[in-house]
Each structure stands twice: as structure tokens, then as C-alpha cells.
Amino acid sequence: MMTNQKSIVEAMGIPPGGNFRGDCPFCLHKNSFSVSRQDGRLKWYCFFADCTAKGDMVYEPSAQEIFSQAHSGYRHASGRRASGSRVSGYKVPSSFINIRESQKCMDFVLRNNCYDAYKLDLCDIMYDKVLDRCVFIVNNGPHIKGAVGRALGNFKPKWYMYGSSPHPFICGEDTQGILVEDCPSACVIGAAGFSGVALLGTSVKPAYMEFLLSVYKSLVVALDRDATNKALDIAKELSYYIPITVKILEKDLKHYTVEEAKEFLK
Ligand SMILES: [Zn+2]
Numbered sequence: 720m721m722t723n724q725k726s727i728v729e730a731m732g733i734p735p736g737g738n739f740r741g742d743c744p745f746c747l748h749k750n751s752f753s754v755s756r757q758d759g760r761l762k763w764y765c766f767f768a769d770c771t772a773k774g775d776m777v778y779e780p781s782a783q784e785i786f787s788q789a790h791s792g793y794r795h796a797s798g799r800r801a802s803g804s805r806v807s808g809y810k811v812p813s814s815f816i817n818i819r820e821s822q823k824c825m826d827f828v829l830r831n832n833c834y835d836a837y838k839l840d841l842c843d844i845m846y847d848k849v850l851d852r853c854v855f856i857v858n859n860g861p862h863i864k865g866a867v868g869r870a871l872g873n874f875k876p877k878w879y880m881y882g883s884s885p886h887p888f889i890c891g892e893d894t895q896g897i898l899v900e901d902c903p904s905a906c907v908i909g910a911a912g913f914s915g916v917a918l919l920g921t922s923v924k925p926a927y928m929e930f931l932l933s934v935y936k937s938l939v940v941a942l943d944r945d946a947t948n949k950a951l952d953i954a955k956e957l958s959y960y961i962p963i964t965v966k967i968l969e970k971d972l973k974h975y976t977v978e979e980a981k982e983f984l985k
Contacts, residue, residue: 724774728754728763740861746770749817750843753861766863769813809865809882811856814849821846823871827853831903831973835910842890842906852879855902855917859886859930867902867919878919885926888917889934896935897984898923898953900942904972908941911980915972921949923957937962939984943971 727744733756743752743765752772754763761778765771818824818837824846828834837844843856845866852868865882878901888902890909896916897908908915916931918924921942923931931938938957942950944967954965966983975983 724763724772725776728761728774729778733761738861743767743770743772745772749845750840751811766809766811767813767815768810809857809863809884811845811863811866812847812849812881814847815845815854815866816848818844818846818853821848821871823851824853827869827871831906832910832976833903833906833973835977836890836906839910841892841909842888844906850879854881855888855906857882857884857886857888867917869902880919886930887919887924887927890915890917894934894936895939896931896937897939897941899972900946901973904941907972907975907977907980908984910977911984913980913984921946921953923953928957928960931957932960935961937964939964939966941966941968941972941984943968 724745731739731754733739733754735756738755740750740753742749746765746767746769748765748767748770751766752763754761756778759777759779760775762775764773818828828837828844833844836842845854845856847854847868850868851871853871854866854868856863857865857867864886865880865884867888868879868881870877870879888905890905891912891914893914896914898916898918899905899908900918900921902917905915905917938961940950940953940963947967950965950967954963957963972980
């Protein structure tokens with residue numbers, strides 16, 4: 720198995736110092752595979768619990784090998800979130816499957832305007848077939864830090880935290896973070912070309928603070944009208960550390976289309 724994996728990973732033609740995050744060539748899961756080539760070593764790993772893809776080898780290919788790789792026709796869909804080479808943190812359980820395998824999950828994703836962000840590869844969304852949840856993967860750069868799952872039936876909790884990540888769910892790469900309550904709202908913002916940050920509630924968890932201040936130059940709090948006071952509290956608290964403004968929403972952001980969100984946020 721290892722030998723077989725080795726030749727497949729070699730054939731990907733990762734350049735020196737390069738990283739790739741993408742679909743796993745072994746288990747075929749979406750965006751679960753990470754490979755890097757650093758300091759003369761090639762390392763690869765798949766985040767899926769059931770997948771055996773894993774390796775670490777000395778790798779200094781000959782000119783001939785590099786030539787044949789260049790002609791192997793393999794092209795990466797460039798990992799836009801691929802940077803850094805260390806794989807750490809949360810291990811995605813094997814109960815997480817592609818959202819397309821669950822009509823119920825697809826319906827949820829479509830109804831809450833998350834599909835654009837998913838399709839644009841701005842975030843990873845999966846279906847947890849054991850807990851029956853639509854799962855939003857929490858990333859920090861190329862690292863999977865945890866996940867947040869929304870119940871797809873009438874059971875509690877409505878939102879479930881997998882892992883114990885000190886990172887919020889974010890979607891989009893702008894330097895201005897737009898703070899919202901939930902993951903679907905963050906997806907709408909990401910797809911509109913901004914950066915949505917899901918607070919997973921109406922307050923800023925202390926653990927998120929350091930992350931927010933290190934990633935963003937400025938923040939906008941965008942909460943529902945019925946959470947106006949919370950929004951003002953958050954803005955007041957954070958204004959000591961970072962430029963921050965408040966936007967009060969007429970309706971839940973996840974019920975905005977991407978076009979409406981663009982209009983609202985510009
Ligand atoms: Zn795999």
C-alpha cells in the first residue's frame with residue numbers, strides 16, 4: 720500500500736517547498752488530502768479517519784523523474800487555502816460524507832444560501848450521516864481545526880461543536896471580518912466576496928479574540944435587529960483593539976441571496 724501511495728503522490732509533481740490541499744486520490748473525499756514537499760521530504764496525509772493515506776519519505780527526484788512528472792498531465796486545482804505544510808488538529812470522522820449523498824443536507828445547504836460558497840471552494844461543508852447534521856468545517860489556513868454541525872431534524876442541540884477549536888468558522892479571505900451569528904450567514908458573505916465570521920452565538924468567545932485580532936484589520940458586527948444590543952456591546956468591547964462598525968440586519972443574512980448580500984455589504 721505504502722509503495723503504491725508513494726508512486727501516486729510522487730506523480731503529483733509537487734515542487735520543492737510546495738503544498739497541496741485537495742481531493743484525496745485514495746479515498747476520493749473532497750478536499751481532505753494534504754501533501755507537502757519541504758527540506759527534501761515528501762509528506763502526505765488524509766484527514767479521513769478511514770483512509771490509510773499517510774506517508775513521509777526522503778524525496779530528491781532525479782531530473783528524469785521531474786521530466787516525466789511534468790508530462791504526466793496531472794494538474795492540481797490550485798489549493799487556494801494551501802499554505803504551510805504542517806497537518807495538525809482535528810481528525811475528520813468517517814461519518815462525514817459528501818453533501819451530495821444526502822438530499823436532506825443538500826436541501827438545507829441550498830435553502831440557506833450556502834451552496835455558492837461551497838461551489839466556489841470557500842469552505843467545506845459535509846454531511847454527518849451518524850449525527851444527521853450538516854457540518855461546516857472549521858479551518859485555520861490549511862489546517863482543519865474542528866467542525867460545527869447543524870441538526871437536520873427537530874433535535875437538540877441545534878448546533879453541535881465537534882472538537883474544541885478556539886477558531887470561529889470563517890468563509891472568505893477579506894481583511895475585514897464581518898461577524899455574524901451562524902455558519903450559513905458567513906457562507907453568504909464569503910460568496911459575496913467578503914469574509915464572514917460565524918460567532919456561533921451573539922457574543923465573542925474570549926478564545927476567538929486573539930484569532931480575530933491577528934487575522935483582520937477591521938471588523939463589522941452584522942446581527943439581527945432583535946440582537947441590536949448585543950451587537951452594540953460587542954462593538955464597544957472590541958473597539959479598544961480594532962476598528963469596528965455595526966450593521967443591523969432587516970432579515971437573517973442566510974436569507975439574503977448572494978446578490979442582495981453584495982448590495983447590502985458594499
Ligand atoms: Zn483519503
